[in-house]
Structure formats: C-alpha cells, structure tokens
Amino acid sequence: MRIVIITAGSRGDVAPFTGLGRRLLDAGHQVAVAAHPSFAALVGDCGLEHRPVPGDPQGLVRDWARAASREEAQALTRAYADGIADGVAEAVEGGADLLLTAHGPAPLSRTAGEAFGIPVIGTYLVPSFATGEFPLPHARNTDGRSPEDNLAAGRDVLRRAEGVFAGALTRLRDRLGLPDDTPSAAADIRPAFHGFSPLVVPRPADWPPGVEVTGYWWPARPHAWQPPAALVDFLQAGPPPVFIGFGSMAAGQGERLGELVAEAVERAGVRAVVQAGWAGLSVGGADVLAIGDVPHDWLFPRTAAVVHHAGAGTTAAGLRAGVPAVPVPVMYDQPFWAARLRELGVAPRAVPFRDLTAEALADAITACLSDPALRHRAAALGRAIAAEDGAAPLLAHIG
Numbered sequence: 084m085r086i087v088i089i090t091a092g093s094r095g096d097v098a099p100f101t102g103l104g105r106r107l108l109d110a111g112h113q114v115a116v117a118a119h120p121s122f123a124a125l126v127g128d129c130g131l132e133h134r135p136v137p138g139d140p141q142g143l144v145r146d147w148a149r150a151a152s153r154e155e156a157q158a159l160t161r162a163y164a165d166g167i168a169d170g171v172a173e174a175v176e177g178g179a180d181l182l183l184t185a186h187g188p189a190p191l192s193r194t195a196g197e198a199f200g201i202p203v204i205g206t207y208l209v210p211s212f213a214t215g216e217f218p219l220p221h222a223r224n225t226d227g228r229s230p231e232d233n234l235a236a237g238r239d240v241l242r243r244a245e246g247v248f249a250g251a252l253t254r255l256r257d258r259l260g261l262p263d264d265t266p267s268a269a270a271d272i273r274p275a276f277h278g279f280s281p282l283v284v285p286r287p288a289d290w291p292p293g294v295e296v297t298g299y300w301w302p303a304r305p306h307a308w309q310p311p312a313a314l315v316d317f318l319q320a321g322p323p324p325v326f327i328g329f330g331s332m333a334a335g336q337g338e339r340l341g342e343l344v345a346e347a348v349e350r351a352g353v354r355a356v357v358q359a360g361w362a363g364l365s366v367g368g369a370d371v372l373a374i375g376d377v378p379h380d381w382l383f384p385r386t387a388a389v390v391h392h393a394g395a396g397t398t399a400a401g402l403r404a405g406v407p408a409v410p411v412p413v414m415y416d417q418p419f420w421a422a423r424l425r426e427l428g429v430a431p432r433a434v435p436f437r438d439l440t441a442e443a444l445a446d447a448i449t450a451c452l453s454d455p456a457l458r459h460r461a462a463a464l465g466r467a468i469a470a471e472d473g474a475a476p477l478l479a480h481i482g
Contacts, residue, residue: 084481087174088206089117089192090185091167093140094376095330095396097122098302099208099278100185101129105303106474107481117174128305134177136170138163161250168251171195172258181481184272186211190245190252193272198259205275205294206477208395209416212270212294213237214287220416241270276477279395280468283402283423298473299399304378314356314382317372321354323387324372325448328358329411329436330392341366343441350445353452356386380404388451390444393421393433402429405465407457409447411436429461 086107088100097118104114108130115132116122119140126133143163150156168191175182175195184192186207196203205211209220214237215230221243222236256263273293277286278300286296318324327344341357345366348355354370358377366373379397383389383404391397393410398420401408407429410421413436424430431450434443451457 085113085115085178085180086183086481087115087117087134087177087179087181088183088185089136089171089174089188091119091136091138091140091170091188092185093330093394094122094125095394096185096187096208097125098396099300099399100183100206101126101131101303103183103206103278103300103474103477104131105129106478110478110481112481115174115177115179117170125305128308129303130306134170134174136174137166138170160247164248164251165254167191168248168255172255175199175201187244188248189272190248191255194252194255194259194261198261203272204477204480205272206300207275207277208279209419210277210284210287211241211275212287212290213241214289216287216289218419220419274480276480278473279399280402280471280473282464282467282471283399283427295476297476298471299403299468300473301380301399301403302378302396304380308378310377310381311374314372314374314377317354317356318385321370323385324354324356324370325351325388325390325452326356326358326383326386327364327390328360328392328397329364329413330358330360330394330397338365340364343439343444345371346441347444347448350441351448351452353387353448356382388448390448392436393417393424395420398424399468402461403465403468405462405469407451407454407461409434409444409451411439411444427460427464429457429464431457 088104090096090100100116104116107114115134116126117134117136119138120135123133146159147156167188171188171191172195179201182192182196182201182203183206184203193203213234215234218233218236219240221240275294277296280298281296341364348371357364357366357373359375379400383400386406388407389401390409393412408424410424410430410433412418412421412433421433431447434447
C-alpha cells in the first residue's frame with residue numbers, strides 16, 4: 084500500500100512520523116512523508132520518501148517576531164497556509180492509497196482525500212477533540228475547569244485551529260473542483276489515533292468512538308548515526324550533565340539566552356549539554372558543551388535532568404528516558420505538557436519562558452536535582468512508557 088503521511092510545522096511535528104513511517108515500511112508498505120523542504124534530510128536519512136510541502140517554519144517564526152502589525156503577521160500566516168495547501172495537493176497527486184494526517188493540516192488532507200477518493204486517518208500528536216475532562220492544549224481560558232468550561236475552551240481551540248487554514252481550504256476546494264460547502268473539519272476524521280501515552284494523558288471517556296490514544300510514536304534514528312566524539316568525551320569526563328534546549332522556540336534570541344543559561348549553570352553548579360536549536364544557543368565553558376541535533380533517545384538517558392520548552396516530542400523523550408524535567412513552556416501546547424509533567428510528579432513547577440531569568444532557572448534545576456522523589460517517579464514512569472508500542476494499534480488497523 085502507498086501511504087503518505089502529511090504534516091507541517093517544526094521538527095517536533097515531523098520527527099515522530101519518521102518512526103511511524105519506518106514501522107509501516109517494515110510492514111511492507113511504501114511510505115512517503117510530506118513535510119517542509121528543510122526536513123528532507125531528516126526524512127530521507129530514515130529511509131523514507133520525502134514529498135515537499137512549501138514553507139519555512141523557522142523563517143515564519145522569525146518574520147512573526149519582526150512583523151510591524153497584527154495584519155502583517157496574519158498575512159504571513161495566510162501565505163504559509165496557502166503553501167501547505169498546495170503541497171498537500173501535490174503530495175496526494177503524486178500517488179497514494181492512504182493518507183495519514185497530522186492535526187494542523189488535517190482539513191486540507193481530508194479535502195484532498197475526498198477529491199482523489201483516498202481514505203484519511205487522523206494521526207495526532209496532541210489531544211485534538213474537545214472533552215469535559217480538561218481544556219485542550221492552547222486553550223485561552225482554563226480558569227473555570229468545570230466540564231462545561233473545559234468543553235467550551237476545547238471547542239474554541241478547534242475553531243481557531245480551523246480558522247488558520249480557512250482561506251487556504253477554500254482555494255484548495257476550488258483547485259480540486261469540490262463544492263464550497265464540502266465538510267473538512269479535522270474533528271470529522273475517523274478513525275483518529277493519538278500518538279502519546281495513556282499513562283501521560285488517559286483517553287477521555289467522552290471522546291467519540293473511533294478516537295484512540297495509542298502510545299508514543301518514537302522518532303527514527305538516521306541510518307548510520309554516531310554520536311559526536313566531543314559529546315562522548317564530555318559525558319565520560321564527569322557526572323551526568325543537565326540537558327538544556329528550547330527546540331524550535333526563541334528564534335533569534337541565542338545570545339541573550341546563551342548568557343542566561345551560562346549564568347544559571349554556574350549558579351546551580353552543574354555540568355550541562357546545551358542544544359543550539361532555532362534560538363542558536365551558544366554557550367562555552369569547562370562544564371558546558373554546545374551541540375547541534377542529537378537523537379534524544381540516545382542523549383537523555385545519559386543526563387541527570389532535561390530542561391526544555393515542553394514541546395510534545397521533547398516531553399515524550401524525557402519521559403521515556405526516565406529522568407526528571409524542568410519545563411520552560413513558551414506557547415502553543417507547551418503549558419499543557421508542562422502542567423502534565425508537574426501533575427505526574429516528574430518535574431518541579433514550570434518556569435514560564437516569559438519569566439525566565441538565570442536565577443529562576445538555576446533554582447529550578449537545583450530543586451529538580453535535589454528531590455529524589457522526582458527521580459524515582461520519572462524512572463518508574465519511563466520504564467512503563469518504554470514498554471508500550473504506540474504504533475501497533477495503527478498498524479493493526481491498516482493491516
């Protein structure tokens with residue numbers, strides 16, 4: 084079967100699908116991942132076909148920060164959405180028997196699937212159906228917390244998400260010859276599988292039939308990957324370090340963050356491995372090593388704790404590694420995952436990025452490392468998560 088996985092966004096929106104794609108490939112399917120050009124090597128190095136989806140998410144984040152007005156930022160977003168719509172259409176036109184779609188481009192994927200007569204399955208990395216049990220990630224109002232409040236907040240999240248692609252969707256329908264009123268909401272896609280652990284977010288009882296929580300889909304390691312010698316030497320030269328990285332967040336703030344992190348590491352008296360990420364973090368010193376992209380499944384188990392932006396993928400990798408976390412959420416779904424880490428007892432209170440100072444970060448690292456209960460709970464949860472096979476239910480459904 085020819086399977087096309089459609090996704091868009093940052094590295095964290097693509098990497099889990101490399102692992103899922105490899106499992107599908109091993110099961111005998113032909114697998115392509117439709118993603119932005121900057122991820123062609125990531126996809127190809129994992130043995131999967133890459134189909135380009137126009138757009139530069141890192142550049143978009145940078146341009147948003149420079150936008151002189153809300154209208155200018157909205158125009159940037161519309162152009163980005165239009166590029167994704169074109170890419171989805173071209174990826175499907177390239178041939179497919181089945182589409183798997185991330186949540187963001189799901190309305191576009193559903194529309195393309197209908198136009199070409201191809202079934203579509205939802206493959207979502209965050210909770211994507213409104214529930215009375217909790218507000219969805221990126222909810223604006225989480226103060227009430229009654230079931231009714233949670234449902235209302237979740238429905239608002241879904242409306243706003245659909246609004247991002249509304250104009251692009253209209254143009255895609257026209258391109259594909261579909262009526263303007265063709266239904267295309269992501270919430271209408273069945274079945275839908277959520278690639279996170281039920282130990283982290285149990286399946287809400289009020290979700291509709293055909294919507295499941297399966298367990299994580301772990302990113303595949305690139306073929307023939309080997310750890311850099313400098314990193315191996317640093318790890319062997321002393322006690323396990325703290326990992327510090329902000330992923331795709333804080334683009335252009337590398338110098339400021341580098342100084343802040345260096346001071347925090349010195350205050351906390353720890354060794355640290357600092358990942359550059361989109362911020363371009365660069366930190367030096369005898370007890371600090373700056374690195375580029377390194378598979379988290381290799382690095383995190385060799386650390387004492389992970390300081391991160393609480394993106395879904397990095398949160399998952401830290402949990403699987405069985406080490407405690409210091410979440411520094413910035414936006415989107417990150418406050419949701421940071422709160423879950425705290426509720427699971429594997430992290431101290433989060434340090435919101437807007438409140439981040441060297442002193443606050445140093446205090447959070449110290450609190451994390453000095454609490455043995457966090458370590459014990461993280462280790463136990465990590466063992467349980469590592470025993471799950473999140474890809475198996477989806478593979479069984481596809482057959």
